[in-house]
Structures are given as structure tokens and as C-alpha cells.
Amino acid sequence: MIGVLSAYLKTSRVQIAAALLFLLSGAMTQVPLFNYLGYEFSALMTIPASVISGTLTILWLRDHREAPLTRRTWLFVIGDYLLVNFFLLLIPFLVISFNAFSVKNCAFAKGALYYVLLPVVTMIFSIPLALVIGTVFRKGISVFLMVIGLLLTHIVAITYTQPQLFAYNFILGFFPGITYDETLTDISMLVIYRQFTFLAALMFIALFFVLLRHHVPGGQWRNMFRKIKRNVKFDATLWSVIIFCGILIVGAHLFRTELGFEFSAQDIQNRLGRRSESSHFIIYYHTDDFTAEEIRRVKVETEFHFRKIFEALKLKEQASKKIELYIYPNGEWKQKFIGTTNTNIAKPWKREIHLTSSTFRTTFRHELVHILAAEFGSPIIHASVRMGLNEGLAVALDWDEGMFTPHQFAAGIHRMNGLNGTEQLFTITGFASQSNTFAYLVSGSFVRYLLDRYGIERFRHVFSYGNFMVAFGESLESLLGDWKAFLKTVDDSELPQETVRSLFYQQSIFYKTCAREVADQNLQAMKMLQDQRNDDAEQLFRKSYANAPTLFALRGIFRTVNAQSRPSDVINLFSEVPEQSTLKINPGVLLLLGDAYYLNQQYVRAVGIYRQIRMMNYSEVFIESAKLRIQCVSDSIDHRSFFTLYYGGLKDSTKLAFVQQSLKRYDRSTALLYHLALLGEESAGQTAEQWLTVARNTVSPELQYFALLRAAEQLFATNRFELAKGIFWQAKNIAPTKTLSEQLDERIDLCDFAAMELL
Numbered sequence: 001m002i003g004v005l006s007a008y009l010k011t012s013r014v015q016i017a018a019a020l021l022f023l024l025s026g027a028m029t030q031v032p033l034f035n036y037l038g039y040e041f042s043a044l045m046t047i048p049a050s051v052i053s054g055t056l057t058i059l060w061l062r063d064h065r066e067a068p069l070t071r072r073t074w075l076f077v078i079g080d081y082l083l084v085n086f087f088l089l090l091i092p093f094l095v096i097s098f099n100a101f102s103v104k105n106c107a108f109a110k111g112a113l114y115y116v117l118l119p120v121v122t123m124i125f126s127i128p129l130a131l132v133i134g135t136v137f138r139k140g141i142s143v144f145l146m147v148i149g150l151l152l153t154h155i156v157a158i159t160y161t162q163p164q165l166f167a168y169n170f171i172l173g174f175f176p177g178i179t180y181d182e183t184l185t186d187i188s189m190l191v192i193y194r195q196f197t198f199l200a201a202l203m204f205i206a207l208f209f210v211l212l213r214h215h216v217p218g219g220q221w222r223n224m225f226r227k228i229k230r231n232v233k234f235d236a237t238l239w240s241v242i243i244f245c246g247i248l249i250v251g252a253h254l255f256r257t258e259l260g261f262e263f264s265a266q267d268i269q270n271r272l273g274r275r276s277e278s279s280h281f282i283i284y285y286h287t288d289d290f291t292a293e294e295i296r297r298v299k300v301e302t303e304f305h306f307r308k309i310f311e312a313l314k315l316k317e318q319a320s321k322k323i324e325l326y327i328y329p330n331g332e333w334k335q336k337f338i339g340t341t342n343t344n345i346a347k348p349w350k351r352e353i354h355l356t357s358s359t360f361r362t363t364f365r366h367e368l369v370h371i372l373a374a375e376f377g378s379p380i381i382h383a384s385v386r387m388g389l390n391e392g393l394a395v396a397l398d399w400d401e402g403m404f405t406p407h408q409f410a411a412g413i414h415r416m417n418g419l420n421g422t423e424q425l426f427t428i429t430g431f432a433s434q435s436n437t438f439a440y441l442v443s444g445s446f447v448r449y450l451l452d453r454y455g456i457e458r459f460r461h462v463f464s465y466g467n468f469m470v471a472f473g474e475s476l477e478s479l480l481g482d483w484k485a486f487l488k489t490v491d492d493s494e495l496p497q498e499t500v501r502s503l504f505y506q507q508s509i510f511y512k513t514c515a516r517e518v519a520d521q522n523l524q525a526m527k528m529l530q531d532q533r534n535d536d537a538e539q540l541f542r543k544s545y546a547n548a549p550t551l552f553a554l555r556g557i558f559r560t561v562n563a564q565s566r567p568s569d570v571i572n573l574f575s576e577v578p579e580q581s582t583l584k585i586n587p588g589v590l591l592l593l594g595d596a597y598y599l600n601q602q603y604v605r606a607v608g609i610y611r612q613i614r615m616m617n618y619s620e621v622f623i624e625s626a627k628l629r630i631q632c633v634s635d636s637i638d639h640r641s642f643f644t645l646y647y648g649g650l651k652d653s654t655k656l657a658f659v660q661q662s663l664k665r666y667d668r669s670t671a672l673l674y675h676l677a678l679l680g681e682e683s684a685g686q687t688a689e690q691w692l693t694v695a696r697n698t699v700s701p702e703l704q705y706f707a708l709l710r711a712a713e714q715l716f717a718t719n720r721f722e723l724a725k726g727i728f729w730q731a732k733n734i735a736p737t738k739t740l741s742e743q744l745d746e747r748i749d750l751c752d753f754a755a756m757e758l759l
Helices: 002-009 012-028 039-064 071-101 108-136 140-161 187-214 221-230 236-254 265-272 292-312 331-338 360-376 387-398 406-415 422-426 436-454 456-463 468-472 476-487 497-504 515-530 534-547 551-563 567-576 587-599 603-616 620-634 639-647 652-666 670-678 684-697 701-717 721-732 738-758
Strands: 167-169 173-175 273-277 281-286 323-328 345-347 352-356
Touching (some): 002 012, 002 071, 012 039, 012 071, 039 071, 039 108, 039 173, 071 108, 071 187, 108 140, 108 173, 140 167, 167 187, 173 187, 187 236, 265 273, 265 281, 265 323, 265 331, 281 292, 292 323, 292 360, 292 738, 323 331, 323 360, 331 352, 345 360, 352 360, 360 387, 360 456, 387 422, 387 436, 387 456, 406 476, 422 436, 422 476, 436 456, 436 476, 436 497, 456 468, 497 603, 515 534, 515 551, 534 551, 551 567, 551 587, 567 587, 587 603, 587 620, 587 639, 603 620, 620 670, 620 701, 639 652, 652 670, 670 684, 701 721, 701 738, 721 738
Parallel strands (some): 281 323, 323 352
Antiparallel strands (some): 167 173, 345 352
């Protein structure tokens, strides 16, 4: 065997192949995300693995067909083909493995498994496929490359014609889709799929042996079929293998939905179970998520936003096909059916939007922009080929979604000299190289500037392909210069520098250390935390943090340590975080640090940190959380009750009983009344009254603002639109920022719109 292998390796063909694989893998060591042994590198190597192994096989086949080899000898020859190509694939494996000395690899074993399941299995499939093609066709290499290309287009076909973003494929193995999710689908699904790839390889080997006796490249197919028919009995075993493998492969295709390989729109609609239609939308949702009355309000909100975006884009004609809106119960459902847990998506060419019930309010309008902008998008994808223009337009028209406008955020970044290289956002690939928050808000600010200065008609001309000179008569660099000058006039005085640093100075997935493995570890740790396995969760979070000091992992450590009544450890761990790290000023980390001081009975220190969070104006969630904790201190809620309330792991019903009991002890505590309203199991109308009671009893403007907002939303949910409108007006006067106050104008308009539509 060694002698045969040595003979192959000495040939120029193999040496050229080895050099190509070495150069390619060497180049990948310089590309972020592809520079360590993981999914991305392995997936990339499937294509050269297929092309090289198939090409070499056809070339060798031409030589070996000239020798009178028996079928038994051919088995050994095929084994040699497989062995030589396996040794060739060791080259990139070793190159990327040694690169671990310079680039951290947090899960080498999993990376090795991906390498086996992807390029190695692809090579095992490609060689039998090449044997059949090389036997049947005179120009075998050309036909083989065409077949490989067609097999790869299967990924495009699936992700283009079906709702899902992911695809399983004989060549690539698994394509996760282009999303912002860092976790991948469970690897066990890939293991199952690759078993069918092996069956296809076995089927092609059996077919090769059938053809071997009866056909030569370039021969007449009629003669081949005649010979095959005459020798069916002689080849009965081979035909049994072909038929058996073929049945299993066809069965896998027919039952691909049950196996989880592919889901059609009809499959998803059937699983969700409910359908409702309005003037411009068909909504698919789960029975348990919405009542008939709730779905009526959802339809009103969708039509309200449709009208707003339709007018903003100055569209003249409405498409005949309605927009299909899929609302999944949660991220896990969405992950199963379309391949993304956290990312909500729109497919403009299919007029589809996919999101969850919990993210409908925050992301629907953004995704709707993508759908309606399809009218002036490029052909086929009906969108811009430049992500910066796609997402920039969606942000520009969604606009007031957060504590500040994108202009204010961009001005804050500009104040810190952070807008250098912004033009990269508007190239074909540059958008993905930036952190999500930075890329979305900065591109949104720039696009909004273009819309306000030039109007939507001029912008429509640049949208498809990004030719700024043709659309505006100026280069992108010149327009960006004007925009930066404009940003200097924007009032961003309410936006602290530490908030800008915390929000925007983060890494893209391409530059994160062990992005996939760290995300998987964090996800597993979160599940442990939800199951109250605090010690196990802490250890896994610590392991993740050792791999890469991420915000998610540090917050997980602090959370689990506090839950184990070790607040002093949290305080000590925080002191070990480098002073220059943005983790030191992240409000999520600071909130848990403040809780540690609270649990340690250092109430003054705790209140100081909570006030720091409030002054950051980072988000509504953190302002509410910080002010509610300050209220707990004001109400003299002791550290034991605080622990039970925030870290006791109580179910809602048990926590409700605890709060009700504690109210007797703390004599109508505002903080406990707030928690009582949060946990309220009464009807929406009764809960609205609870929130109004909280608003009347608190002296904190922030808590009063959030209580009024919640009351207004509950009133809206019970079709009391005039009352809701009045409460929204009250909330406008005490909103934490001017932007938040202006955002309520749209909720007020929605009340008027809903009143006309529903009453």
C-alpha cells in the first residue's frame, strides 16, 4: 500500500493538487473566521476537495481503463483513489491546525469533526460520482465540473424558492444561510444527512461497476443499455445495491420535512396552524400566540405601518400579491424552520417576512421596508446588492427605534473620531465586517441624510447598485464628507461617550475569537441557568470567558455567582476586568455589579452604580431596571428579599405570592407594587389600572413614564384607544429623552387609526 501511495504522490498531477491545497489553506490563515479549524474553513474546503478529487479520478480512470482489471482489482484501485485524496486533504488540515499556534482554536475536536463531515465526506462522494461520469462521457472532466456546479446551485434554489435560509447539500454538506446568528444548527442533523451522502456514494460505485463492463467513454448509449439489459441477472447484486440506496435517497427526499432538511412555505403554514388576511397581508401564526381579538389588532398595526412606509417611499402602485407575514412562537421555532434564532428576515423577491411574536413590535416595520423597496431593487433579488443601502434605508424609515435617533448616535461616534472608513459599509462585502449596531445605525443615518437632502426619487436611482455619481452627481466620498459636516450640527448632548463606546466599539463575527464555539457554550450555559443549574452554568460561562472575554459570558458569570449568594466574588471579578475594556462600562455588567453590592448590604455603593446606569441613557430596559432597584433601596427592601425577588428562581405564580406577602411587610412599597403589576395575572384592563396606580404612587419620573407606557399599551390591547391616547400624551411629557418623547407620536397616531378600523 505504501509503495502504491508513494507512486501516486510522485506524479505531477498529485503534486500540483497538493500545492493548490497548500496555497489555498495558507491563504485562509489570513482571513478572519476562516483562519482556524471550524465550520467556515471546512465548508470552504468542500469545493476544492470535490473538484480536485473528481478531476484526479477521471484522469486516473483514463489510464486504468486501458488495463484489463477485474472488478476485485478495481475495488483496490478505488481504495487507492480514496486514500490518495485523503492524504491530500491532510495538507489543509495540518496547515490550519498548525495555525492554532497563532490563532486561538477553542474547539479543535469539533473542528476536526466538521472537517471529516464536510470536505472528507464530500471527497468520498465525489470520487464515485467522477467514476460514473468518466465512464459515460468522453469529456468527463467538463461534465463533472458542470454537475458539481449544478449540485451547488441546489443551495441557491432552496434558499431562493423556499422560506428557509439554510440548505443541506451533497457537496457543501450544510449551508447555514447568511444571518447574524453565531450559533449553528445542531451538528447531529449534519451527521444524519451525511449518511445519505454515503448512500449516494455507494450507489455510484455500484453503478460504476455495472457500466464498467458495458460502456466506454464516447460509446453509443443504445448499445450500453442493450448490454446492461442482457446482463441484469449477472449484475443482480449490484442492481440490488443501486435500488436499495436509491430508494433510501428518494425516501429521504420525500420525507425531507420530517427529517428537518427542508421546509416549504406550506409546511410552515401547516405547523403554525392559523391564517388571517387583511388588505395587504396574509398572516400565519400559532394558535396559542394570539386570540381572535389580538390578531385583529396585529392586522391594524401591519396596515398602519404599510401606509406609513408606502407613503414615505412614494410608491404609486400596489403589488397584486399580498405580503406573507410569518409570526413564530419563539426563536427556537424560527431556527427550526428557517435557520435563524435571533435574526428576523425579509425575502423581498418572495414578499415574505419572518419574525417572532415577541419581536413583532420592534422589527416588523424594518422588515416591511425591505419588502416595499423591492419595487426599485435590482432584478432577481429585488433589493440592493449593497447591504449598507438595504439596511440603511430600513433604519432610515424605521428611524426612532431607541433612546436616540441614528443621527444622534452617528454624531456621538463622529465626536470620538469613529467614522473613518465608513465608505466600506456601502461596498458589496464591507457591511458584514462591522459590528451590527455600528453598521445599521451609521448606514441608517447616512441614508436618512440623503433622503432628507435629495428626496426618495434620487435615492431610488442609487439603491439597486450603489452608483452614487450617476444618482447624485457626487462621489460617495464627497457625500460622506457632507454628511459628517451635517453631523456636527446634530445635538447629541444627552448621549454620553461611555454609552457610545459600549454600544459601537464591538467586533463583527469575522473578528471574534472562536465566535461559533463561544456562542454555543453561552447558549448551553443559558439553558443550564434557566434550569437553575447555577454551578454548572457558571463553570461553562467561565470556560467561554476564558476562550473569549465576551459581554455575554461575563454577564453570565456575574448572574450565576450572584444566584449562588457569592456577591463578593462578583465585586472581585469586576476589579479584574481591564480598565480599558468596554465591559467595564457596559450597563448589563454594571447592573449585576450593583446587585452584588446590594446583596452584600453595601446599599450606597449599589445606588451609585444604578445611578451611573441611569445617566448612561443606554436603553429603556436598563433605565427601568436601574430605577426600579433604586426604588427597592428607597423602600428599605432588605438584601434577603431582594435576592428572592431577583435571583430566587421563582416561577411567576410563586413570585406573585411572595410579592403579595411582602407588601404587607413593606407597607405599600412602590417597588413591590411595580413588580406586582409586572406579574399581574388579571385581565389587560385590570392590569392597566394597576399600572396607573403605580404611576400615581411613584415619585420617580422614569418609573412613572414606564408605568404610563405599560398602562397605555394595556388600554390599547382592550380597544380603549382614546384612553390609551391620553396616557401616551401624559408619558410624552416625562420621557427620558426627546427622541423617546417623539416616538410616542406614532403610537398616538396608531390609536386614531385603530379606532377608525376597529370601532
